[in-house]
Amino acid sequence: MAGSSEKASKRRALIVGGSMSGLLAALLLRRAGWDVDVFERVESELAGRGAGIVAQPDLIETLRRLAIDPTALGVEITTRKILDASGRLVGEFDCPQVLTAWERVYRVLRDAFPRERYHRGRGVSGFVQTENSVVAHFSDGGDAEAELLVGADGLRSTIRQQCLPELTPLYVGYVAWRALIPEAAFAPAIHRELFNHMTFCLPPGEQCLGYPVAGPDNDLRPGHRRYNVVWYRPADENGELQHLLTDAGGTTHTISIPPPLIRREAIAQMRAAAERLLAPQFREVVRMIDEPILQPIYDLETPRMAFGRVAIIGDAAFVARPHVAAGVAKAADDAAALVTALEVDEVEAALRRFEAARLPVGQRIIERARHLGAYLQATQTAEERARSQRHSIPEAVLAETAVLDFLRS
Ligand SMILES: Cc1cc2nc3c(=O)[nH]c(=O)nc-3n(C[C@H](O)[C@H](O)[C@H](O)COP(=O)(O)OP(=O)(O)OC[C@H]3O[C@@H](n4cnc5c(N)ncnc54)[C@H](O)[C@@H]3O)c2cc1C
Structure with missing residues (x-):
């Protein structure tokens, strides 16, 4: 358990991946008193891949929690x-x-996080964990030790691949x-x-x-x-x-x-x-x-999000087809759930609690996105074809695309 002095009580977290979920987790953890470093493999500043993002209420809520003004977001x-x-x-x-x-959200998050704690050009190649800590190994040969490691490293996550080598998009x-x-x-x-x-x-x-x-x-x-x-x-x-x-x-x-x-x-x-x-x-x-x-x-659905002192969040865990427009909102909610759990429990118990809360949500998002997109597939099963008819009519497309209300029902 943490010591009494302020310095000793600061728990350290390593975040692998400096995009949306990495930055959201880093900012929320810092706000909760953690000592946080973000390691991003790409050397240059990240830039948008050219698509828009729906600023879902969940993202706006997390920005407010971080005291980031969500007005003029888009x-x-x-x-x-x-x-x-x-x-x-x-x-x-x-x-x-x-x-x-994407750039708009990335910029407000990046500007809110201390520059000296965001390490560009530092790819993580793997990790080793013991009872009390986890050590990340970098591709450049260095390493770093902490109490918590968060894999926020996207669809082709190195952290997930080490934990679940069989799982592929x-x-x-x-x-x-x-x-x-x-x-x-x-x-x-x-x-x-x-x-x-x-x-x-x-x-x-x-x-x-x-x-x-x-x-x-x-x-x-x-x-x-x-x-x-x-x-x-x-x-x-x-x-x-x-x-x-x-x-x-x-x-x-x-x-x-x-x-x-x-x-x-x-x-x-x-x-x-x-x-x-x-x-x-x-x-x-x-x-x-x-x-x-x-x-x-691609679809990606993980069966686990917690591995001892290591958690995976955002696209490293679940990637849904774009029709639900949930990617950034899901990243924000994963990060928020992780930090909330860490406020209550020690790391390993907190990660189990986080996983129990977020796995079902990820599964629901994936399933919903599969249903909405089934009619676009080159081939469909009989079940998908039946479902297609319901979700492909104009009224359904208008009402269901990029709306996360299903998560609240
Ligand atoms: C540069 C970029 C531009 C994007 N542009 C758009 C867009 O325009 N529209 C849209 O809808 N979505 C976009 N996305 C995707 C969107 O950000 C995600 O779907 C969603 O926000 C979840 O983000 P994430 O942080 O979990 O994963 P990602 O956004 O995929 O981020 C993962 C990060 O981890 C880093 N990384 C991977 N492996 C390692 C490693 N071993 N060590 C260290 N770092 C590692 C990657 O370089 C990346 O920056 C973009 C993502 C990126 C990275």
Whole structure:
């Protein structure tokens, strides 16, 4: 148990991964009196991968808890719309939300954490734990010791792989083409129609949606924002996916392909499909895309989050398909639950308590996202096909996408 002097009572935590869940956990632990260091493998400052983020109430609540002002986090919208293939408005739904950008959230978190305790370019290669401590080993040969280690190191987590080597992300049978388009590129008519809403178009077995987010440097001024467009398309794992992940030199990439390496032919096929399948408004949006991002979609579901003095949080533990828009909110809630448990118990007991609280939530998020996305899969089981019908109708897509109310029911 902790000693009586303030210095002796400071318990030390190592956070592996300096993105959303790492920073959220680090800030909450510091606030609870822990001595915290964050180790991020990437040497340079992290930058957004080009998609918007829904600022869910859970994230806003955690920012408030950290005394970070959540106002001006992003672009506020009030309505969702659906267009049919001819461009006709076929559904509308009131759903006030704040849409932000990854960089915006990262920046406020990064600025709130002491620079000297955030160590860039320090990848963790593994850890060893004893009864009283855990030692992290770094790829550069160094090590660090603490009472707690938090694996906040994302989909391909080193920490999770050491604890659960068999667990791998599962490709779900569809990809997303994504892009951010400068607001200034929108002609006035299409801007009026699309820009201030979340708008969907649903070609059979596909889903395209778009919404506004902050501009570069988190610029929220009208005219300086960006439009985030995402188009989910089925791609079977052994055929179309391999084709999309193969670059011009013939190399087939695993998991994802850097945007500059996507073959021109693959992009041309996507653009031709847009002209055939999408509402005229979205055809115009696709024509405005300069360099699209291709994101194969994966599910990851961990059976455990606590391993003695080591916990995994955020994407290291659960990665849901994007339809629930839960990634950052889940990271915030994982971090908050971890710190709450540590306020009550010693480390190992606290981690067990944290796991008991968060495993069922992660499972529910994964399951919900699977249901919402089942109709986009290249192949489906009979059960998935039956469920698809319920979640693919326009009313369901409008009401269920990117809404976390199911967690509160
Ligand atoms: C650079 C970046 C940009 C992103 N952009 C977007 C976006 O635009 N839109 C969106 O919806 N989501 C984006 N995401 C994903 C989003 O942040 C996550 O899905 C979610 O917030 C959960 O975050 P996480 O911190 O658990 O995992 P991640 O965000 O994946 O972060 C994991 C971090 O751990 C680091 N890491 C991995 N292995 C090690 C190791 N062995 N040692 C030390 N560090 C390690 C990684 O470099 C990474 O910074 C982005 C993630 C990153 C890292």
